[in-house]
Amino acid sequence: MSDSLPGTEIPEEETAAVEPEYGPAAPVPLNVPRTPTGNADVDAQLERLGDADHLATDGHMEVYEDVHRGLRDALTALDARPAPPAPTRHPTAAPQRDPSGRTF
Numbered sequence: 001m002s003d004s005l006p007g008t009e010i011p012e013e014e015t016a017a018v019e020p021e022y023g024p025a026a027p028v029p030l031n032v033p034r035t036p037t038g039n040a041d042v043d044a045q046l047e048r049l050g051d052a053d054h055l056a057t058d059g060h061m062e063v064y065e066d067v068h069r070g071l072r073d074a075l076t077a078l079d080a081r082p083a084p085p086a087p088t089r090h091p092t093a094a095p096q097r098d099p100s101g102r103t104f
Contacts, residue, residue, distance in 0.1 A: 029053035041074035 030053060034046045045067045052063040 027054055027056055039074065041077065042071065045070040045074065 029050075032049075034043075034049070036043050037046070048063065048067050048070065052060045055063065
């Protein structure tokens with residue numbers, strides 16, 4: 001005994017037409033222009049964004065999080081105060097002495 005009602009069967013050739021005949025599209029690069037900023041750390045992170053162009057959408061998050069981390073580190077480095085420059089002396093200058101008489 002069949003569970004379907006008589007006359008309600010769909011011919012096989014009609015069910016085949018419902019299924020797509022193509023697969024999902026491959027990732028396509030967005031080709032977004034990246035203008036150099038002049039900061040090597042930031043520019044490297046912006047170039048890293050191009051890695052997402054060749055990944056499926058589910059792989060983008062890892063790249064974006066990595067770039068975000070790198071940009072945050074670059075900004076943090078800009079906030080760090082540089083150490084004072086080391087004193088320099090001219091090569092022909094006489095050696096300097098501290099109050100105890102030691103030469104440096």
